[in-house]
Amino acid sequence: MLLSLLPPLLLLQWSLTSGEIDPYLLKATSQAVPVVTEDSVTSLNKPAKILINPQENHIFIQTDKPIYKPGQTLKFHIVSLDFNLLPHNQVFQTVELQDPYSNRIGQWLNQTTRIGILDLSHSMSPEATQGYYTITAKDEKNQQISQRFEIKEYVLPKFEVKIDFPTVLTVKDEEVILKVCGIYTYDKPVLGSVNTEVCVQSNYYKPVFPNKLDVCKKYSMMADKTGCGSQVINVSTFGLSSGGSFQVNCNMTESGTGITMQGSTSAVIIYDYVRVHFEDTPDTYRPGMDFEGKIVVTNSQSRPMENEPVIVYALYGGKKVNVTLTTDISGTVDFSFSTSDWSEETVKLWANHKGGKKRPDSEAYTYYASGYHDVRPFHSEDNSFLLLTYAPENPSCHNEITVMVRYTIDASALKLGQTTLQFSYMVLSRSVMAQIGLLSVNVNSRNGAVITGDLKFTLNDQHLLVPFAHVVVYTILPSGEAVAGNILIPNQACLSQVSLEFSSSTVEPKEMVYFILKANPGSLCSVRAIDQSVMLLRPEAELDAATPMVLSGLEFGYGSEEEKPTQEIRKSFPETWIWDLIPVGKSGSVKVAKMVPDTVTKWAIRAFCTSQAGFKVAPKTDLTAFKPFFVSLTLPYAVIYEEMFTFKATVFNYLPKCIMVKVTLVNSLQFTTQPCKSCTYTQCVCSEESQTFQWIVTPSELGKVNITVRAEAVQSQGLCGNKVVSLPDKGRVDTVTQSVLVQMPSKI
Structure with a gap:
């Protein structure tokens, strides 16, 4: 019986006194509570043991950038959200900064957040030791969070190396094209030379050249006006064997300066085969309801294959049924099976691709790709089931989301003469009840008959259902069995209800620009702009305000004057341009003017906001500072x-x-x-x-x-x-x- 689904519903009356559950639990605990529900048809009164989890806050630390030079200023935010991703104002008893040797070099005491955000900074010593430093914050409940950053003596890179090379090669391939490009941070091509080393690491168990496992070759090329150099590589001369890999290492040297930047990529070596796999296919089935799933077919380059025949088998109870289908333009195919004779046992699904081509027996198992998937029955004492779906498949924050419920009820489980059956539903987000309701359907109970039908309802206040909505629908049969179904509906689009737009996407250094920030009225927004070169230096450490989504289970015109002999000197080259906390008033919009620094580069702009509407993230924005x-x-x-x-x-x-x-x-x-x-x-x-x-x-x-x-x-x-x-x-x-x-x- 699915009592764990029931307590939040209005139909349930919790017989709890104020002392039965401690609202200030510090750790998870279980308690036995009596549960009572009753309507005109069914009644239920029995104790249930439930697990009570304490409401935990979500805390994260965001530095303005992931790496600093000795003597630079560390800037960081500590963001505190409650379990509902609403701003949680609290006092951090201690915030400490430790060097690589765990020595405390900075401390803040009894710091209070403002609309869930605490803004702090620390000037690092010019003699600071190179290495990784740690920020640690501890609140009044001794909840602790840490964030590391690096101090290093570095020069910012001015361009990056991009490599275009297949990620998968087959033993049948003869030639591939290697393309290497250099791009400045302001999106212009780099002119220079490229030196590349391509190595193959062979399969130790089946090397083509037993006496030489690794084969390496070097290539040199010049970048053209587009900043790219291309090389045709005869991969057949490397002696490819399945299970091996290609490693490509490239050095691009800028003409004139001699500055060299590196790039690398790799490719696996496989047989010429087609990959078939199940996608968005449930692990369980409801006996009596059609089972639906999806299959994706891709080639050795991981690209979808269109118009490819796929045979899908269902194996159960000594039987084997199949259906032959053809993939669409996206390489996918939807399938369904009747479960009427699946006999409530585990069913093995097998998808096989033949492709209409004959292969030698030695290669048949590598080419005739197959996918496998096991599904088990969803058990019900009264042989009654619910199946939930929703539309649209990828909802936006402004679309209505409709939940569809297909039900199968064994008429023998109903009372004699029963004409109506009530379904209850609840919608939860971040463990909080957001919506509840009742739906009634007409039934004609007849012994031995199965009652089927569909019902639907619309989700309300969609902007509160982030990053996903957990929908539960159930009905209680006269026997006391709760027949339930549930579904998770992703809704991350509503996290991005913040917009930040600049007056122009490309400006000159030293130019005044403005941006318009739109968010929920009363929001406090963190806006950050850093030089794209910092991202090149630490590409794996890009700060993205969308990252905290995982906490809940879940990123002008020019002047026309005549030029004078003298000009203002460009000397302001900050790595962080904007690091501001900006309040948004009742209008929900604020206009901010800024002077662009002197750097010719692209500025990576990121923003997030906290308010009583929750934690919201702005889409990534870039601003290019450029002069011809x-x-x-x-x-x-x-x-x-x-x-x-x-x-x-x-x-x-x-x-x-x-x-x-x-x-x-x-x-x-x-x-x-x-x-x-x-x-x-x-x-x-x-x-x-x-x-x-x-x-x-x-x-x-x-x-x-x-x-x-x-x-x-x-x-x-x-x-x-x-x-x-x-x-x-x-x-x-x-x-x-x-x-x-x-x-x-x-x-x-």
């Missing part, structure tokens, strides 16, 4: 005092025509310079191209030393090759100042 003519400095993290190093600056031209560029390293008392041999500091730079300039620099001061470079498009009567030199109307000058850390030799 700029200079970029290439500096190491640190250099040695009074020791020469080669300093490079690269000028990029994304204007439509060639320009003549004069580049100047501004003199400073902090260092001495000398030009490199055969270097020319006035050169042509044509459209979609770059030129790198270099100097020999000797630092004469310790600490941070500023280096300033000025690039100017100048008038020229000469030609760039056979192309006329153009002088842009605006954006002719770009001046950049960046710093490099100068240390004594023992520090490097």
Whole structure:
């Protein structure tokens, strides 16, 4: 009897005194309680033992970025939500910051959240030890949460390497194309060279070349105007064997600077076979109700196969029935079987793909792919069942969700002359009752007959049913048996009821922009923007505000003035641009103005909000800061005092025509310079191209030393090759100042 489904319903009356259940339970416990239910047809009065779980809060810590340099400021939020994902204001007795050796280097006492969010920061020492640090927060109930971050001496990458290579190869393959591309963070192609090593690790049990298990080959290529280099690889020369794998390691070197970034990928080696597997297929069946499921057919490249024949078998009680079907454009096929003679025993399902092709016997088992799935009967003493479905299949937050209930009731389980049967339903989300109701159907009880039918109802307040709704429907038969069915309905779309839109998707550095943040009235929103380069440095650690969903069981125009000889210097290059807590008033919308930093890059924007409507997440947003003519400095993290190093600056031209560029390293008392041999500091730079300039620099001061470079498009009567030199109307000058850390030799 499914008493565990019943207590939340209105039909049930809990005979509890105030002292029977402690509302402040600190750990899970079980208690016996009397349960009483009664209507005009059935009655039930018996004790039930229930498991009572304490209501736990959900706490998570979000740092503004996953990695820091010594001397940078750590910024972090501690977010506290109750079991219903509503903001939970509480006091954190202690918040501690520990270094890699577990020494406490920071502490906050008795800190209170604001609408569920606590905002803290800590300036790290310039001499901070490199390694992983830990933030630990403990609340008044001694509930504890920790978050790690890394401190490291690093230089942000300016581009990433993307590899296009099959993830699966077959022993029948002869050639594949390897494509390697370099992309700057502002979405422009990288010009340079690519060196690749491709290795095959053979199957130890069946090597094609017994005396050489690993075969490696190296390839070199130049990136074209799109930033990509391609290579046809004759994989048949590697001696492929099933069970082996390909490992591809690529180094892309930027022209001029010599900066190298790495990328890698891998591929498994298999026989030429088709994969068949069951998907969205239940593990149980209701005797007397049709059993429905889905099969997906993919090829060796994991791509769906259309118009492929699939034979689905059901094996039970010494019988074997089958149906032949054809896959659709998505490689899927829906099937159903009558369960009328399945005799309440475990049924084995077997899906077989033949493909209409003949294969040698030695390969038949690898090609004639099969999928297997066992289903067991759902037991009912009165042979009565409920089956729940819902529509639409992928609901949005604004669509109505309709729950359909198919019922099969054995008429002999009803009272003689009974004409109606009541069904009760409840909708739960995050362990909280959100909706209940009653549905009545007409029945004509006849001994030996089976009563079947369908009923449906609509879910209310869908925005509260996140990240999923648990729907339970039941009826109590005169025998006392509760016939029940349940279904989980995903509803994560309603978590994204926050929008953040910028006035433009692409802007210039130093430009004022605004964004409009929309959320539930009274929300407190965390908005964060960090340089995409940080994501490249730690791609596995991208901070996504959607991550906490698992807690519940569950991411302007340009000026037109004439350019003046001087221009404001670009010198603000923060890794975190925005880290704000923004309140949203009664209107549900707020407009925020910001000045874009000086970095030419893409800014990754993420936001989440807390309010009495719950925890909401904004879709990911990006803002690109870009200018068509700029200079970029290439500096190491640190250099040695009074020791020469080669300093490079690269000028990029994304204007439509060639320009003549004069580049100047501004003199400073902090260092001495000398030009490199055969270097020319006035050169042509044509459209979609770059030129790198270099100097020999000797630092004469310790600490941070500023280096300033000025690039100017100048008038020229000469030609760039056979192309006329153009002088842009605006954006002719770009001046950049960046710093490099100068240390004594023992520090490097």
